[in-house]
Amino acid sequence: MITPDATEPRSTPLRGVHEQLGASMTEFAGWLMPLRYRSETAEHQAVRASAGLFDLSHMGEIIVDGPGAAAALDYALVGQPSSMAPGRARYTMICAADGGVLDDLIVYRLDDQEFLVVANAANTSVVETALRERADGHDAQITDQTEAYALIAIQGPAAAGILGPLTDVALDGVKYYTGHRGTVAGREVLLARTGYTGEDGFEVFSQPGDAEHIWMTLSGAGAAAGLVPAGLAARDTLRLEAGMPLYGSELGPDTTPFDAGLGRVVKLDKPGDFVGRAALAAAAQAPPRRVLVGLRGGTRRVPRHGYPVLWDGQARGTVTSGAPSPTLGVPIAMAYVEPEVAAEAGAGPPEADQHGAADGPHGAADSRLAVDIRGRAEPAVLTPLPFYHRTHERPR
Amino acid sequence: MTVPENLSYTPEHEWVAINDGVASVGITDFAQQALGDVVYVSVPAPGTAVTAGEPFGEVESTKSVSDLYSPVDGEVIEANPEIDDDPGLVNTDPYGAGWLLRIRMADDADPVGLLTPEEYTALTKEAE
Numbered sequence: 001m002i003t004p005d006a007t008e009p010r011s012t013p014l015r016g017v018h019e020q021l022g023a024s025m026t027e028f029a030g031w032l033m034p035l036r037y038r039s040e041t042a043e044h045q046a047v048r049a050s051a052g053l054f055d056l057s058h059m060g061e062i063i064v065d066g067p068g069a070a071a072a073l074d075y076a077l078v079g080q081p082s083s084m085a086p087g088r089a090r091y092t093m094i095c096a097a098d099g100g101v102l103d104d105l106i107v108y109r110l111d112d113q114e115f116l117v118v119a120n121a122a123n124t125s126v127v128e129t130a131l132r133e134r135a136d137g138h139d140a141q142i143t144d145q146t147e148a149y150a151l152i153a154i155q156g157p158a159a160a161g162i163l164g165p166l167t168d169v170a171l172d173g174v175k176y177y178t179g180h181r182g183t184v185a186g187r188e189v190l191l192a193r194t195g196y197t198g199e200d201g202f203e204v205f206s207q208p209g210d211a212e213h214i215w216m217t218l219s220g221a222g223a224a225a226g227l228v229p230a231g232l233a234a235r236d237t238l239r240l241e242a243g244m245p246l247y248g249s250e251l252g253p254d255t256t257p258f259d260a261g262l263g264r265v266v267k268l269d270k271p272g273d274f275v276g277r278a279a280l281a282a283a284a285q286a287p288p289r290r291v292l293v294g295l296r297g298g299t300r301r302v303p304r305h306g307y308p309v310l311w312d313g314q315a316r317g318t319v320t321s322g323a324p325s326p327t328l329g330v331p332i333a334m335a336y337v338e339p340e341v342a343a344e345a346g347a348g349p350p351e352a353d354q355h356g357a358a359d360g361p362h363g364a365a366d367s368r369l370a371v372d373i374r375g376r377a378e379p380a381v382l383t384p385l386p387f388y389h390r391t392h393e394r395p396r
Numbered sequence: 397m398t399v400p401e402n403l404s405y406t407p408e409h410e411w412v413a414i415n416d417g418v419a420s421v422g423i424t425d426f427a428q429q430a431l432g433d434v435v436y437v438s439v440p441a442p443g444t445a446v447t448a449g450e451p452f453g454e455v456e457s458t459k460s461v462s463d464l465y466s467p468v469d470g471e472v473i474e475a476n477p478e479i480d481d482d483p484g485l486v487n488t489d490p491y492g493a494g495w496l497l498r499i500r501m502a503d504d505a506d507p508v509g510l511l512t513p514e515e516y517t518a519l520t521k522e523a524e
Binding site: 304 | 429432433435436438454456458459461483487
């Protein structure tokens, strides 16, 4: 495994493409990544209206294989990969013994005895170490294969139409959260109908040497349909609108899956022990200690990570993520608040629009609920998650 | 990145144009590129006294917030009325339609610390 110089960020196979496109690059989790190409707002809007192309090669890919791979993962993770048929993908988490989240993951079952675990770039090493420790005693190998994969995502309502002619996989038959081996632009890939934007879309795992060819082919084919390259800034506002958590914001070692409203990923009824079982079983039974809520800002100023959420002037919660919402036209945020506040603040008149209209807050913003934005309390409105609902259907 | 020759600059990436004791102020092309899409600008109301080197407002973009610093001592006489509805002007035309405010300079104000275009350009290269 390559150990990079500690001071130099790692480059993806598409670095040259990003530089050619004039991307503003940023260091993220030890990788040099495109933050934006021109305007992150325009990139975000393109993904909602047509499609965006993302370089996600910084994500970690860990292969778990062997006769004991499924059992090892059932023990290591909160989910139950052993119950996945080959070709399926699942969103899951790896927790510490105290139930705190170490990372959120997508696991792909490639075969009876082979799984691909995709981890956040910042956590790949931690996840690999934990998997290796937890696989001890199981007949399974854990291998960090991040360097062996490039990952390109194409996301948006036009994605299937752009990708379809370029792949030998019949996309109509590709269900959400499945992965298929095939080719794109003539190169071998794992093609998955997964994403982090709230739109239909695909994630294409390829060999690093094929990434540039695949990217350029998709770019060329998609230009007429409005496909644009999209960077990490757009990726963040898209997932926020879709109400999706981000490790380091909504998820972390001090949160359980239940705190984040994602208790569904914890399979307490799977047979056998798993790391965190006792703590998570207790958390499942206990009254919630905090609730993850959505907020719409009542002014143009944006609630940001760490800002206090106020109820009647008292700090009763904390913002986890916030950004201006290009689709809604107002600032949006996610925050952990005390359960009583979530209940009381949510007891007002229901939000009338659930369809992503660029609307202001309804009536006078509920001024009991506010966010302390750099010393000034700005009104906020409790909003059900997700903020944005896709209007285009993908095949079931 | 453009650095117009007829303007002065501050180390905080603002431009200043001084005419007849009135300083017009905005942020530079370098600053707007670094910030990304501007969504909100907060500047003080006309009549507010400002002090050179002191923060007087904020520029908020998708990903971040930056303080605005007054380049001179004086009193705000005008804020750009277009900015509230169209903060993107700061990105598309930072030296023109994206101007932020005008300050009537205090009588004895002799702004120090303003940079020439060459000095500012050099500073931005160091920042990269």
